[in-house]
Structures are given as C-alpha cells and as structure tokens.
Amino acid sequence: MKKALLLIPTFLVGFISFSFAQTSLNNVAGGQIHGNFEFDGQYYYPDSLIGADTIPEKALMNGWGNINYTNGNFSAGIRYETYLNHLNGFPDGYKGTGIPYKYATYNNDKLEITVGSSYEQFGSGLILRSYEERALGIDNAIEGMRVRYSPYKGIYTKGVWGKQRNFMSTGAGIVRGVDGEINMNELFDSCMANIKTQVIVGGSFVSKFQADQDPFLVLPQNVGAWSARTNIIRNKVNFSGEYAYKINDPSAANGFIYKPGQALFSSLTYSQKGLGIYLGLLRVDNFSFRSDRTASLTQLSINSIPALTKQHTYALAAYYPFASQPNGQISWQAEISKKLKKGSKLGGKYGTDISINYSAAYGLDTTNLNDMGGKRLGYTSKYLSIGDTLFYQDVNVEIFRKINSHLKGTLLYGHFIYNKNVLEGKSNYPYINADVVVLDVIWKLSDKLTLRSDAEHLLLGGKADNKEDHGNWASLLEELSIGDHFFVAAMDQYNYGNPIVDHRVHYFSVQGGFSKGTNRIVFGYGKQRQGIFCVGGVCRQVPASNGFTLTITSSF
C-alpha cells in the first residue's frame, strides 16, 4: 500500500512535466500537432460487505492519448491506448496496449477521403452509427475507408467500407454503407430562397458481410438495411422522422430468427423564447444490427437505437436508468420547458426555469409463431398496438431558480417505474416504483469560494415486495471550489433502507482536484456502489469498488 502511494507523486511529477512541455509541439513541419491524454487509475481494497472483489493486481488503470496532426487539407492521427490491466468492470476485451485507432484524411475540392479508423453516423443512427463512448467501453470505429463528397450545392453523400473495431482488434464482419442527403433549399436556392420552410431529405443503405459456417442454419451472409428520413423546419417548428428496414438478420441477439426488422423514430420540437416543447416517438422491432451475429452486449453494433428518456445526471435520479431495447420497444417522450419571466410573481427577480418531462417504453404487441422448424420468423407484431409489458416510465419535474447573486438552485422530483426483468435480464422481479427528490444548491461564498450542496433521496414504493432490490437511499454531496484551480468534495450515499440490515452501508467518498490550463488532476478515495451506468440508452454494469482513484487529463 505504501509503495502504491509513493508511486503516485512520482508519476504525477513526470506527467505534469511532460504536459507543460507540450506546447512547443504545436507547430511541426508547417502543420500543427494537437492531442489529449487521460489516465484513470484505481487502487482497490476488497470489501465483501459491498461486494467489492479482490483484485489480484491491486491497482488497475486505463490510459489513452490522442495525437493529431493537421496541415492544410491533410490530417492524420493516432490514439494510443493502454489497459494494464483495465479498470474493474470495464469490458474484458480491453487488454494490453496498442494503437487501435489511426487515420489519415485528405480533403480536396469537396471530396474528403479517410483511410484507417473513422466514426460516422447516417441520419439518426438507426442503421449506422460508429462512435466512441469511452465511459461505457464502446468504440465501434470503422477501420477501412470513408469518403464524403458534395457533388453539388445542397447534395451531401458519404460512404464507409471496413471492419468494426472490436476492443483491441476488429470484428469478423465487413460493413459497407452509403448515405445521401439533399437540402432542398440549398439545391433549389433560386426558387426556394424566399420560402420559410426548409426541407432536407436523406436516405442510407448499409450492408454487412459475415461468412456462414453454421451447420444447422442457412444464414444470410449479406444483410442489408436501408432508411429514409426527412427534416422539415418552419419558423419555430422542427420535425424530423426516419424509417428503417432490415432484411432477415438471424443473430444471437434475436435468437436466430429470420424476421425482417423495422424502426421508426420521429420527433417534433417547438421552440420560442422562454418555451420549448419536445415530442418524440420510437418504435423498434427486431433491430439489433451487428457486424458479428454472435456478438453481445455493447459489442460490434453497427447501429444505435436511441433511448427516448431523460438522461439524468444526478446520482440517485440515474439509479434506475433505461437501457434501449433493440429487439423490440415502443417508446415516447414529451417535454415542456418554460422560463417564467423575470420579475413576475412566479418567476422571481431572476426568472425561473421549469421543465416537465414524461417518457415511457413498452414492449411490442407480439404473437409467437412457433415456426423455428420452418421459416423461423419467430413472431408477428401489430404495428400500431402497444404491448402489455411496461419497460420503463419516468415522470419528472425540474425547477431551476436563481435566488440572488450568490445563490441558485435546482429542485428535481422524479417518479420511475422500472422493469428489472427486461432491463437487467432478471426474472420474477416485481416492478420497481421509485420516487427521487434532488435539491442542488450552488452558493457563492466569496469571490474565491463556491459551495455546491447536492442532497438527494430515493424512496422505493412497495418496498416490502422489493426484498431483492436495495431499498431506500439518501445522498449528500458537498463540493467546494477554491478559486479557479482547486476543488474538494465529499459525498455520502447511504443505503439506509436496504432489506438486509448489514448492507445498510455508507458509500463515503472524498475527492480533491487541481486544474490549470488544460491540465486536470483529481485524486479520490471512497466506496462506489454497484449499479447500472448508462449513456444514451446504452448501459453496462458497474461493480462495487473501494479504493483510491487518480484521474489525470491534459490536452495541447
């Protein structure tokens, strides 16, 4: 333990020296080099009470650094990644060190060609979205070629062809896709210049190839998916919609059924000063699309199904998050954001922001065909009908108000219904009903000191039935910012309602951080509860842990 602590300052000094020496690299051979680095390390103590495992290495780390060079129309870069060994709970595929991301791009006369790794999204991502979400361990960059070309004003095309990144290597399948988008107002600017309505239409096609070596099934080696979309904007109203279709794509994710997949995603927004309205609808039917039909979890997804729920940032409000269900869901979301005027009776001296959000996700209304010995279509679903199974529901109200020049705060109330059987693959759990209240106050004590207090409470309804879940929680965070460079924080999450009395544990943690320029160093110690961590409807399980953490980030 002492040795581990001694290593930390040694590493810090070396890293900071390097970080501050980087600025001289920015001008190289007529071009510029930029980059950023991150180191995340943790020293673990086993804690059987909270389920924190013994880590044989005692300390684990994730680290990476992007180095990009640009010179006129040319750019190239690499990302060096190192996992020695990866942080507990991170996907096991991330092992060792390597340069899994590298690219070179040349842009000339509206034609951009990239060789190597690239991220891309067609439309809303229903049939192709390659992206990186480091916190979840998702990186499905396409390694091959990407071309973007605008042959005429208002016409935008792009194509990708390659293999997807699969942790430190690439997956078995090959992905090929094209996308085209036409901005009518730009294309026909002579006759549509004065028209207030903007119309954008687009379409995509993506095909994947994976050899069929299955002895029992005739598997489609080439699986194609297409989509059509539109975006209509007039004054304060913005409508967008995309429909996608995928031919038979038997995979481990859908139980090797040959039913075609469909997805529909549409949204309508209205915004004016002081008022915003959002309505969203999503229907997904058998639309898991991966470049390896045996892949699971977050691995090798070609597309991305969005989650039509509010992404909560407060710890207990995010305790029961929604994970998007690509095999089948129908979900919707509505949100009204209103700013109450300054000086009004309700708005107060500085005005008040109120946001009301409702979202729900249900299963599809399906009928089992029992045809696995025949066409293996699996089931049929009624397009306009909603299934009986509620996956998730969230109703929340968030109020932000500035009280005076020193004090402002946010009050959040949310009611959640969470289907643990569907969202976590459990069985025989009753629905979880949870009420969460958050009060987040930021108090400017002086020119140099700002105190943030975040008090949260989670109350499980029907808790007598939820013996296998974790009961009620209370959480308090105090964070003091000192000047522009330092902060210290302490947090306690207390699981006071755990049905098992011995598990009524305080998850206490402290953090201290320093930032200057583009460098930031955060050191912490504490207990982390086991839970589900989600970003954009994609989730992974985070194990409990107890120990010291160190995070260093820098960019140049």
Add this chain to the structure above:
Amino acid sequence: MKKSFLFFAIASLSIMGCDKIELPNQPHTVVIPTNDTIRRIFIEDFTGHICQNCPKAARKLDSLKAAYPERIIGMAVHIDYFAGPCPPNPMPAGSIAGTFSEDFRTPENADYESIYTCSNWSYPNGLINRIGLTPVAYDDWPTTAVTLLADSMTAYIKINPNYNSSSRTLNVSVTGEFLCDTTGTYNIALYLVENGLHGSQVDITASGGIDNNYTFNEVLRGCINSPGTISGQQISTPTNITGHTPINYTSPAFNVSANFNAANCKIIAILINNTDRGVLQAAECNLQ
C-alpha cells in the same frame, strides 16, 4: 465525374449486399434431433490399477461429465506396466495377497503404443479428441475440453446397435452427416466399454493408499470394428465432402465375450479424420 462514379460504384456494390433466406433450416440427409446438435468431446484416460494418481484423473473426468452433461465421452484405457496384474508385477506396498490380479489391458494397447508411444508417458494422462501425439495432463483436461466444446459441430453421428443377447453377437451401424465442406478420408471406430468393474486400485487419496473395492468404469474392452487396432474402418465418402454428405457405416459382426456383463456395456463411436487422426465427433449408447 470520376468522383461521382466512385460513389455510384460504392452504392451499387452495397445494394447488392442482401441475402434473403426463404428456408432457414439446413436440409439434412438424416434427422438430427434438436437436442443432439452439440459437439461431443472424446477423452481417453490412460490409467492402471497400480498408478497412485490415476483415481484423481478418473474423478476429474467424472466432474467434467457432470459439468457438461451429454457432452463429454470418456474411455478408460488400462495400459502399460501400471495396468499389469500382480504378480508378475510386484505387489504394491501394503496390498493383500490375491489382490491386484485383474487385467483390463486389451490387444488394442499395442496399437496405442505404436502410434503414441505411451510407454514413455507418465500416468495418469489423456488424449482429448486425439489432437496431436502428446497427451494432455489430467489437470488440463477441463481447459482443453472447454475450448474444444466452443467449436461448432462439424459432423453428426448416431449409433444404431443390434445386439443378440443369446448369441452375444453385436452388429452396429452408424448413420450421420457431415456438417461442413471438407476433403480427405474418414474412419469410424467403435469401442466396447464396460462399467462397474471392481478390483484393487492404488489410490494416493485412499486410507492406506489402496482401495480394494475400487469401481472401474468405462473400461475399454476392445475395438468392435477393427479388433486389435484403434483406428476402426474407413467409411465411404466422395472426394469432396459437402455439408450434407451422409454417413452410413455398418460394422462387421462382433462377438461380445461372455466375460463381459452386457448390461453394463456401452458402445462408443468416434469419427476420425485420417489426415491428422483427430476426432470430429463422438457418440455413445448402451449395448442393450
């Protein structure tokens, strides 16, 4: 213009990328039961009654079979010095006169020796799917077996026994189907094994180091279709075997010795690739 052509070329190639499947299930020349679509692993446990660690290997095999029901097929090959009766072998220390007289060795042992030079091995040891010529230490059986179990099934075989208990004549046919495209020649080997044999066994874990009422299971009694060798007989296959090439094999008649308890006997069949002697698939069934 060239750039537009590039895009149209990419688009055209992508649009071709769709395979619509109307009949998903592979046609098979035999009916493969839905519960029999798994690869089975064949483990030959080289053992002997004066091998003090051999019971540990037998228990390891039992635990593997329990962990992967229906997926592991074991066969105990009593071989070499450790399997010889005492006397003429020296009696193990602490043994009682008259014990260790059993001899489960078979004429097939000579073939094992000629192919694998088993007399150079330490015991216990084993072959898993006859991969290579060197044995797998029993502690490594689970790792090796689990790795092989993850491979897809490349052939299906089913044993159809016809045993006449009066004449003690056994006729066996094996039916099945290749499930992959391949070439080369293939053999079917059929073995008779017997469970529930009792005798003495040196056992490092037993009180006094000897178990005089040890139960020997899955003891190789002989090769049914090529007595004296372990290679079996070649089956008739075309030069280019496809994913649906049938397997139809009938063995010569075999006389089950009166010394064997037919009620405790099983038949094991393995499909062998003659190129590398590796086992593609294994099956087992009761003699009667």
